[in-house]
């Protein structure tokens with residue numbers, strides 16, 4: 147089963163909508179709450195990153211009984227140094243965004259911790275694609 | 284102890300989430316940075332924060348906490364209230380700072 151979501155850029159009133167919707171769908175499909183929680187956390191962090199850092203993007207969630215594959219693609223600025231971006235506490239978030247509680251630099255580490263596999267493809271000025279796999283176990 | 288009884292015993296005002304008040308609280312977590320809360324707040328905890336905007340509700344729902352407790356006299360804004368209704372998230376308001384708020388809940392549950 148595949149679910150698609152368009153994520154609007156810079157719209158905090160809708161940020162988290164895709165993650166919230168997928169969470170409800172997984173609940174209906176009967177996935178265990180531990181798996182739903184990991185998918186929700188990983189997807190929310192990726193969704194918010196697209197809103198804050200990349201002016202929006204597109205999410206594809208491929209749901210199977212044994213695994214869930216999430217693809218988050220944007221045409222934003224790209225990430226200059228992925229290794230740095232993956233470190234706890236590294237953030238380029240603006241003051242405006244920090245005032246809302248974002249910008250701890252914990253999003254990508256949360257995505258890594260909550261997924262079984264993560265890969266990030268990025269090119270400066272072209273965009274970023276994050277792929278995450280969460281096993282149903 | 285459930286959210287309703289905890290709020291009553293601690294003297295916190297219940298401002299949203301009538302549907303979610305029977306949920307049991309099994310711990311307390313305290314942090315205002317959303318990604319910290321997302322990554323570290325345990326399921327079914329009372330999450331104490333001063334962030335009274337709708338993003339807190341999204342985090343609370345996805346991290347599956349029992350309720351949000353706004354401390355230090357912070358009130359939720361209109362969008363937070365609306366989202367809390369949509370997501371069935373209970374919001375309590377406490378007039379005292381985070382540590383005191385957390386200690387009261389910890390001593391009560």
Ligand SMILES: Nc1ncnc2c1ncn2[C@@H]1O[C@H](COP(=O)(O)OP(=O)(O)OP(=O)(O)O)[C@@H](O)[C@H]1O
Pocket residue numbers: 191195196198199200220222223224225231232236237238239247248249250251252253254255274317318319
């Ligand atoms: N999709 C993206 N496009 C461009 N840059 C990104 C993207 N995702 C992350 N980044 C860069 O990586 C950094 C670290 O991301 P991470 O999610 O860990 O922290 P944050 O978003 O800054 O703060 P937090 O997630 O804790 O609110 C960001 O500050 C940003 O510079």
Ligand SMILES: [Mg+2]
Pocket residue numbers: 191194195249252253254318
């Ligand atoms: Mg982030």
